[in-house]
Amino acid sequence: MKRLTREQLAARVARDIPEGAYVNLGIGMPTLVANYLPRDREIFLHSENGILGMGPAPAPGEEDPDLINAGKQPVTLLPGGSFFHHADSFAMMRGGHLDICVLGAFEVSVSGDLANWHTGAADAIPAVGGAMDLAIGAKQVLVMMEHLTRAGESKIVERCRYPLTAVACVDRIYTDLAVIDVTPVGLRVREMVDGLTFAELQRVTRAALVPPPQDMCA
Amino acid sequence: MKRLTREQLAARVARDIPEGAYVNLGIGMPTLVANYLPRDREIFLHSENGILGMGPAPAPGEEDPDLINAGKQPVTLLPGGSFFHHADSFAMMRGGHLDICVLGAFEVSVSGDLANWHTGAADAIPAVGGAMDLAIGAKQVLVMMEHLTRAGESKIVERCRYPLTAVACVDRIYTDLAVIDVTPVGLRVREMVDGLTFAELQRVTRAALVPPPQDMCA
Amino acid sequence: MVNKTVASLQAAVADVPDGATIMIGGFGVAGQPSALIDALIAQGARNLTVINNNAGNGERGLAALLKARRVRKMVCSFPRQADSFVFDALYRAGEVELEVVPQGNLAERIRAAGAGIGAFFTPTGHGTLLAEGKETRLIAGRPHVLEYPLTADFALIKAHRGDRLGNLVYRKAARNFGPVMATAAACTVAQVDEVVDVGALDPEAVVTPGIFVHRVVVA
Amino acid sequence: MVNKTVASLQAAVADVPDGATIMIGGFGVAGQPSALIDALIAQGARNLTVINNNAGNGERGLAALLKARRVRKMVCSFPRQADSFVFDALYRAGEVELEVVPQGNLAERIRAAGAGIGAFFTPTGHGTLLAEGKETRLIAGRPHVLEYPLTADFALIKAHRGDRLGNLVYRKAARNFGPVMATAAACTVAQVDEVVDVGALDPEAVVTPGIFVHRVVVA
Numbered sequence: 001m002k003r004l005t006r007e008q009l010a011a012r013v014a015r016d017i018p019e020g021a022y023v024n025l026g027i028g029m030p031t032l033v034a035n036y037l038p039r040d041r042e043i044f045l046h047s048e049n050g051i052l053g054m055g056p057a058p059a060p061g062e063e064d065p066d067l068i069n070a071g072k073q074p075v076t077l078l079p080g081g082s083f084f085h086h087a088d089s090f091a092m093m094r095g096g097h098l099d100i101c102v103l104g105a106f107e108v109s110v111s112g113d114l115a116n117w118h119t120g121a122a123d124a125i126p127a128v129g130g131a132m133d134l135a136i137g138a139k140q141v142l143v144m145m146e147h148l149t150r151a152g153e154s155k156i157v158e159r160c161r162y163p164l165t166a167v168a169c170v171d172r173i174y175t176d177l178a179v180i181d182v183t184p185v186g187l188r189v190r191e192m193v194d195g196l197t198f199a200e201l202q203r204v205t206r207a208a209l210v211p212p213p214q215d216m217c218a
Numbered sequence: 219m220k221r222l223t224r225e226q227l228a229a230r231v232a233r234d235i236p237e238g239a240y241v242n243l244g245i246g247m248p249t250l251v252a253n254y255l256p257r258d259r260e261i262f263l264h265s266e267n268g269i270l271g272m273g274p275a276p277a278p279g280e281e282d283p284d285l286i287n288a289g290k291q292p293v294t295l296l297p298g299g300s301f302f303h304h305a306d307s308f309a310m311m312r313g314g315h316l317d318i319c320v321l322g323a324f325e326v327s328v329s330g331d332l333a334n335w336h337t338g339a340a341d342a343i344p345a346v347g348g349a350m351d352l353a354i355g356a357k358q359v360l361v362m363m364e365h366l367t368r369a370g371e372s373k374i375v376e377r378c379r380y381p382l383t384a385v386a387c388v389d390r391i392y393t394d395l396a397v398i399d400v401t402p403v404g405l406r407v408r409e410m411v412d413g414l415t416f417a418e419l420q421r422v423t424r425a426a427l428v429p430p431p432q433d434m435c436a
Numbered sequence: 437m438v439n440k441t442v443a444s445l446q447a448a449v450a451d452v453p454d455g456a457t458i459m460i461g462g463f464g465v466a467g468q469p470s471a472l473i474d475a476l477i478a479q480g481a482r483n484l485t486v487i488n489n490n491a492g493n494g495e496r497g498l499a500a501l502l503k504a505r506r507v508r509k510m511v512c513s514f515p516r517q518a519d520s521f522v523f524d525a526l527y528r529a530g531e532v533e534l535e536v537v538p539q540g541n542l543a544e545r546i547r548a549a550g551a552g553i554g555a556f557f558t559p560t561g562h563g564t565l566l567a568e569g570k571e572t573r574l575i576a577g578r579p580h581v582l583e584y585p586l587t588a589d590f591a592l593i594k595a596h597r598g599d600r601l602g603n604l605v606y607r608k609a610a611r612n613f614g615p616v617m618a619t620a621a622a623c624t625v626a627q628v629d630e631v632v633d634v635g636a637l638d639p640e641a642v643v644t645p646g647i648f649v650h651r652v653v654v655a
Numbered sequence: 656m657v658n659k660t661v662a663s664l665q666a667a668v669a670d671v672p673d674g675a676t677i678m679i680g681g682f683g684v685a686g687q688p689s690a691l692i693d694a695l696i697a698q699g700a701r702n703l704t705v706i707n708n709n710a711g712n713g714e715r716g717l718a719a720l721l722k723a724r725r726v727r728k729m730v731c732s733f734p735r736q737a738d739s740f741v742f743d744a745l746y747r748a749g750e751v752e753l754e755v756v757p758q759g760n761l762a763e764r765i766r767a768a769g770a771g772i773g774a775f776f777t778p779t780g781h782g783t784l785l786a787e788g789k790e791t792r793l794i795a796g797r798p799h800v801l802e803y804p805l806t807a808d809f810a811l812i813k814a815h816r817g818d819r820l821g822n823l824v825y826r827k828a829a830r831n832f833g834p835v836m837a838t839a840a841a842c843t844v845a846q847v848d849e850v851v852d853v854g855a856l857d858p859e860a861v862v863t864p865g866i867f868v869h870r871v872v873v874a
Contacts, residue, residue, distance in 0.1 A: 020438045022647045042438045044601075044647065048758060049682040049828050052645045053601075065685060066829035072683040072736075079635030080601045082642035083827055085834040085862070086682075086708075087551075087766040090759035094552035094779060095619060097647050118784070125746055126755045127735035128785065133759030136778040137552060167782035167798075238657045240866045260657045262820075262866065266539060267463040267609050270864045271820075283466060284610040290464040290517075297854030298820045300861035301608055303615040303643070304463075304489075305547040305770075308540035312560060312771035313838060315866050336565070343527055344536045345516035346566065351540030354559040355771055385563035385579075544770070551763070554776035554794035575773035575803075584794075605859065640824065641860035 001204075002195050003147075003176040011036040013102055013144050013174050017043055021099040022092075024048065024134055026116075027071040030102040030144050046098060048130040050089045053081025070130065093130065093137040101138035103131065105145045105170075107160045110207045112170040112182040114143065115162035128165075135166035147175035147204065154206035156180070156187065177201060186210045219418070220411050221365075221394040229254040231320055231362050231392050235261055239317040240310075242266065242352055244334075245289045248320040248362050264316055266348040268307045271299025288348065311348065311355040319356035321349065323363045323388075325378045328425045330388040330400040332361065333380035346383075353384035365393035365422065372424035374398070374405065395419060404428045440602045441631055441652045445475035448625050448653040452476060452590055455508075457485040459546065459586075459617040460498060461593035464490055464517075467610035469594035469627040470497040471655030476592070477501055483508045487546070487588060489539065489613060491515035491523035499523070507532055511586070513539035538566060541583050543616055549585035550619025550648070557582055591621035595644065598628040599635075602649030603642045611643065618648040625651040659821045660850055660871045664694035667844050667872040671695060671809055674727075676704040678765065678805075678836040679717060680812035683709055683736075686829035688813035688846040689716040690874030695811070696720055702727045706765070706807060708758065708832060710734035710742035718742070726751055730805070732758035757785060760802050762835055768804035769838025769867070776801055810840035814863065817847040818854075821868030822861045830862065837867040844870040 004012065006029060014036035017023055024046045025033050034056065037043050045054040047069045054069060055076035063074035077083075092098060107115040114135050117128045135141055145155055156173065172190075173180045178201055179191040188210040192201055198211045222230060224247060232254035235241055242264045243251050252274065255261050263272040265287045272287060273294035281292035295301075310316060323334040332353055335346045353359055363373055374391065390408075391398045396419055397409040406428040410419055416429045442448045449472060452458070458476075462468030468488075477500060484507050491510045492499030499522040501507060510532060515523055526532040537545070538560050548556055557580035561567040571582040593614040596607035604626055606614055618624045626649050661667045668691060671677070677695075681687030687707075696719060703726050710729045711718030718741040720726060729751060734742055745751040756764070757779050767775055776799035780786040790801040812833040815826035823845055825833055837843045845868050 046647070047828070049685070049831050051828050052647060053639075064827065066827040068683065068685050068828060072685075077639055077827070080599060080603060080637075080646070082603060082637075082639045082645045083825075083830055084642075084645060085830050086758075086762040086832045087835045089831075090762045091547075091551035091619065092645075092647055094759050094763075094777065095550045096552060097550075097619070123747065125735040125743060125753070126784075127733045128755055128757050129733040130758040132757040132779050132783065132785070136781075137759075163784045164782055264866070265609070267466070267612050269609050270866060271858075282608065284608040286464065286466050286609060290466075295608070295858055298818060298822060298856075298865070300822060300856075300858045300864045301606075301611055302861075302864060303611050304539075304543040304613045305616045307612075308543045309766075309770035309838065310864075310866055312540050312544075312558065313769045314771060315769075315838070341528065343516040343524060343534070344565075345514045346536055346538050347514040348539040350538040350560050350564065350566070354562075355540075381565045382563055544772070548775075552778065553763070554778065554792075554797070554799040556767075556775040557773035559771065559773065573773075578773070580773040608859075638860070640827075640862075641857070643859075 002193050004193060006032060009144060009174060009176055013142060017100060022046055022097065024098050024101040024138065026101065026103040028104045030104055031071060033102055046092060048089055048093065050084050050086060051077065051081065053078045090133055093133045096137060096139060098138040100140045100142060101134040102142045102144050103134060105143045105155065106162045107155050107157050108143050108170050108173050109157055109160050110187055112168045113160050114165045114170050115160040116165050118163045120163050131165050135169040140171045141169050142172050142174060143170050144174045147177040154204060156205050156207050158207045220413050222411060224250060227362060227392060227394055231360060235318060240264055240315065242316050242319040242356065244319065244321040246322045248322055249289060251320055264310060266307055266311065268302050268304060269295065269299065271296045308351055311351045314355060314357060316356040318358045318360060319352040320360045320362050321352060323361045323373065324380045325373050325375050326361050326388050326391050327375055327378050328405055330386045331378050332383045332388050333378040334383050336381045338381045349383050353387040358389045359387050360390050360392060361388050362392045365395040372422060374423050374425050376425045439600045440649060441600050445471050445653055445655055448472060448651050449475045449479050452479060452481040454481050455483045456481060456589040459588040459591040459621055460486055460488040461614040461617050462488060463612040465493055465497065467594050467612045467614055468497050469592045472592040472625060472627045473497050473501050477504050482506050485509045485511065487511040487586060489513050490517060491520055493517060493519045495522060502526060502532065509533035509535065511535045511537060513537055513542050536566060545583055545586040546616045546620045549587040550616060553585060555582050555584050586620065588621040589623065591617040591624040593617055593624065594627045596628065597630050597632050597637065598626055598652040599632055599637060601634055602646030602652055603637050604644035604649060605637055605641060606643055615644050618644045623650045624648055627653055627655045630654065658819045659868060660819050664690050664872055664874055667691060667870050668694045668698050671698060671700040673700050674702045675700060675808040678807040678810040678840055679705055679707040680833040680836050681707065682831040684712055684716065686813050686831045686833055687716045688811045691811040691844060691846045692716050692720050696723050701725050704728045704730065706730040706805060708732050708761065709736060710739055712736060712738045714741060721745060728752035728754065730754045730756060732756055732761050755785060764802055764805040765835045765839045768806040769835060772804060774801050774803050805839065807840040808842065810836040810843040812836055812843065813846045815847065816849050816851050816856065817845055817871040818851055818856060820853055821865030821871055822856050823863040823868060824856055824860060825862055834863050837863045842869045843867055846872055846874045849873065
């Protein structure tokens with residue numbers, strides 16, 4: 001089965017981010033999206049540790065320990081950016097001011113429940129960071145993940161088995177196989193990778209999918 | 219009966235404000251206190267409209283319409299002062315950070331209830347401003363008022379007849395006749411103007427007073 | 437390229453509908469966006485609910501909006517002032533509704549709306565007329581009142597300098613309600629003295645980041 | 656003359672008692688007041704409850720405080736990091752208690768303490784393990800969780816510049832939790848790079864006004 005690479009997936013997500021959007025990219029794979037934002041669009045990256053207008057990594061030797069992103073990697077500030085304290089930063093997230101957040105996930109359910117912070121394993125040290133705030137706060141919550149676990153299990157599920165990050169929060173899922181909207185009538189497939197059929201996608205997905213418009217006519 | 223003038227009363231209140239105190243002076247008579255703060259003490263005046271380190275009125279011609287106090291009169295900013303927005307300003311008040319506020323009053327009750335915002339008259343337009351926030355928020359709430367109304371009635375009462383600003387909030391009352399602490403055992407007189415006896419003070423006060431220490435021994 | 441500056445005051449308030457709730461910045465006249473208010477009067481929207489600390493001074497700005505009979509209801513902390521005669525007359529004639537809110541609750545309720553807080557408990561107002569009928573609760577031995585966020589369709593505010601991204605800095609005590617109102621409205625319109633180039637505002641000193649601002653207009 | 660500067664790091668933390676609750680600023684190492692933490696280790700207070708976004712990085716700063724077995728309980732949003740091995744080992748050995756708080760609730764609960772809010776309703780965490788046992792309520796059709804303020808005996812924070820009145824400005828994203836923690840503790844101690852003359856800080860750009868700060872020390 002043909003799959004998007006992580007880079008291709010990041011580029012696919014980036015394509016959907018419009019001019020002028022205020023965007024938070026979660027730790028991990030979502031951070032890659034920054035590398036693929038269209039250069040002709042002005043997009044504002046927010047970092048939960050108090051940055052708006054975050055720029056790319058600095059040139060080697062130019063790192064500033066006081067200028068890091070949520071993943072604690074060195075970043076830069078673009079002209080027109082600003083710094084603010086943590087309560088103000090989370091007010092942006094929780095108050096519904098961010099247009100888009102992109103989050104990784106362990107699982108997403110049919111109803112848009114998100115599990116991405118805790119495996120629930122007995123020896124796991126729980127660590128939530130800002131995931132719950134982003135999930136409830138951003139106007140659009142996009143999930144970006146591999147369609148299947150390494151063991152080949154669907155990460156799209158009827159009901160999450162992992163502890164939830166937030167209930168009914170996900171708007172759209174981008175995987176290495178498909179782009180899927182979470183809608184009141186179910187998980188509607190919008191796109192599939194070249195050569196993949198709806199039947200094949202459904203077969204590897206442990207939740208009912210709604211076919212894309214062209215398939216409905218087929 | 220000898221009485222303090224408004225200026226003498228302001229000077230009396232000012233004498234009790236210690237070095238380093240953060241202080242809010244309410245609109246009206248309390249504003250006069252600023253003129254009598256001891257020059258050898260560094261005291262920080264807060265204005266609810268977002269100023270800390272407020273200075274005196276500017277020289278004529280130097281007024282700045284963007285630099286006014288809570289009473290909307292032109293003021294100045296002292297070196298080391300700062301500006302902040304209204305929610306931050308009221309966080310200072312409500313969060314218990316101000317050491318002292320000085321408020322005017324219509325009435326104060328035996329238990330420290332304060333009425334200073336509304337006469338309750340049918341045709342009165344209610345206007346509360348920041349009085350309720352100051353009354354519940356400052357570490358010490360000092361009231362400064364004439365002991366009697368123009369009609370000669372006691373403004374210290376068993377129970378307020380005017381609508382309350384806050385319940386059990388007043389710590390000390392400064393009047394033109396006496397300084398009185400609100401304590402769990404009642405209104406304890408600390409000082410009286412020269413020549414006034416406790417009996418005379420009690421006679422014009424419509425609430426039971428506790429005599430000052432020296433009177434208790436008399 | 438993002439450009440939040442708009443060419444005219446008229447354009448800045450063109451889409452305010454009748455019946456809108458509008459936050460107007462300012463404490464008295466300091467920080468009051470008078471040019472935007474004048475444009476709103478010319479625009480003609482009626483039946484407005486206005487949230488401001490006061491209820492107008494003299495005959496200009498908010499007082500003029502009241503005088504033009506555009507305001508159905510005022511939400512404010514301190515309507516009664518030496519020069520609030522326009523409001524006073526309308527109020528006594530029963531032609532404008534009034535909701536008096538303690539000033540700290542006004543600021544905090546606006547902030548709550550901007551910060552996504554559903555409601556909060558505060559000691560302010562407990563045991564007073566202004567908390568009548570409201571839910572109360574004893575927390576840590578102290579009585580509190582439950583207060584809800586205040587949102588608006590538009591916030592009209594005044595700042596000192598802004599850029600095309602909507603970043604704002606204010607001037608002295610004219611800052612007052614501007615920064616919190618900017619966070620609490622569906623559409624925030626800032627009247628500024630000057631639009632500066634992107635990058636000209638110190639990122640450490642930006643008071644209102646552009647995310648909260650939708651339109652910037654010079655006046 | 657008011658002078659909040661103290662001569663030594665030792666003096667700045669001399670009175671921290673055993674069992675104290677201490678807020679420590681920083682997001683990872685950015686904004687972490689390492690010199691104050693080292694002074695606290697030398698001072699010897701034990702059985703501490705520490706509120707920080709993380710649970711230490713590497714072996715210095717907060718990690719060193721943990722390694723010295725001075726911390727009874729960590730309240731944080733993100734303890735598990737690539738280099739949080741000191742905390743990880745203590746936690747797995749059952750030698751430190753952990754309360755995980757969503758980062759926004761952590762910031763907002765600290766702000767609430769500083770702003771005199773008794774409690775607030777937030778959608779964050781609803782329906783998750785971190786809201787188990789907490790009061791919930793539907794507000795405007797959306798489920799909310801009731802959260803309470805977080806206070807502390809001491810806040811140890813790092814700022815860039817300060818003056819003898821306690822006014823502070825920060826540097827870039829090292830600002831993070833400093834300004835809110837400064838408002839929420841009975842005693843706020845700020846480690847600064849530099850003490851400047853009163854009046855040298857722009858009053859428009861002061862981030863933490865001196866009212867919130869009790870001690871300033873250069874490190």
